[in-house]
Amino acid sequence: EVQLVESGGGLVQPGRSLKLSCAASGFTFSDYNMAWVRQAPTKGLEWVASISYGGSNTHYGDSVKGRFTISRDNAKSTLYLQMDSLRSEDTATYYCARQRDWYFDFWGPGTMVTVSS
Amino acid sequence: DIQMTQSPASLSASLGETVTIECLASEDIYSNLAWYQQKPGKSPQLLIYYANSLNDGVPSRFSGSGSGTQYSLKINSLQSEDVSIYFCQQNYDSPYTFGAGTKLELK
Numbered sequence: 368e369v370q371l372v373e374s375g376g377g378l379v380q381p382g383r384s385l386k387l388s389c390a391a392s393g394f395t396f397s398d399y400n401m402a403w404v405r406q407a408p409t410k411g412l413e414w415v416a417s418i419s420y421g422g423s424n425t426h427y428g429d430s431v432k433g434r435f436t437i438s439r440d441n442a443k444s445t446l447y448l449q450m451d452s453l454r455s456e457d458t459a460t461y462y463c464a465r466q467r468d469w470y471f472d473f474w475g476p477g478t479m480v481t482v483s484s
Numbered sequence: 485d486i487q488m489t490q491s492p493a494s495l496s497a498s499l500g501e502t503v504t505i506e507c508l509a510s511e512d513i514y515s516n517l518a519w520y521q522q523k524p525g526k527s528p529q530l531l532i533y534y535a536n537s538l539n540d541g542v543p544s545r546f547s548g549s550g551s552g553t554q555y556s557l558k559i560n561s562l563q564s565e566d567v568s569i570y571f572c573q574q575n576y577d578s579p580y581t582f583g584a585g586t587k588l589e590l591k
Contacts (some may be wrong), residue, residue, distance in 0.1 A: 383501060411571065411584045413582070414579055414580040428579045429579060462528070470516075470533050471528075472530045472533075472535050474529065476526075476527050
């Protein structure tokens with residue numbers, strides 16, 4: 368059974384950093400591209416970033432480009448999202464998702480990030 | 485960026501009814517369109533990909549159609565467990581954008 372479990376969310380002040388993790392199991396992690404997608408409270412979905420199966424190619428949404436970094440450790444079957452220079456508009460639930468051709472076939476339960484002073 | 489416009493924003497229907505949700509892309513996305521279901525308090529789940537391909541385990545009462553800029557999700561014989569928010573997403577070009585969602589409730 369495919370499982371994705373995010374961790375690392377919490378309350379953080381504007382301008383500070385936070386690193387999210389996503390532990391994957393139930394499939395060969397190194398065979399799949401992976402992504403982060405977020406959802407602000409009572410809002411829609413926004414693609415944040417994607418990384419290729421080997422980790423060599425990354426892509427970012429315009430709102431996070433230059434501030435967020437996606438990475439992965441295939442030996443640990445873990446996906447990461449380093450979030451720097453956080454803003455109030457980054458407040459959202461962050462979902463880890465398995466990616467197939469730029470759509471997302473499995474999602475984790477999400478981890479909440481609140482950016483507030 | 486490709487804009488995805490979903491309609492209606494909300495929908496109320498009776499058990500057993502057939503409902504249709506529309507998604508309009510701001511440019512041709514060549515059937516690179518996915519539909520997701522998000523139940524209250526849960527993460528989204530993939531229903532349909534490439535406009536009309538049913539994901540594994542999804543009931544056959546769900547179907548997708550469309551081409552070019554216009555796409556639709558149809559739910560036949562509405563069940564109580566279908567109460568959810570439904571999102572479309574284009575996977576044709578970056579940034580990979582979603583519609584604003586359609587909230588489906590029971591009448």
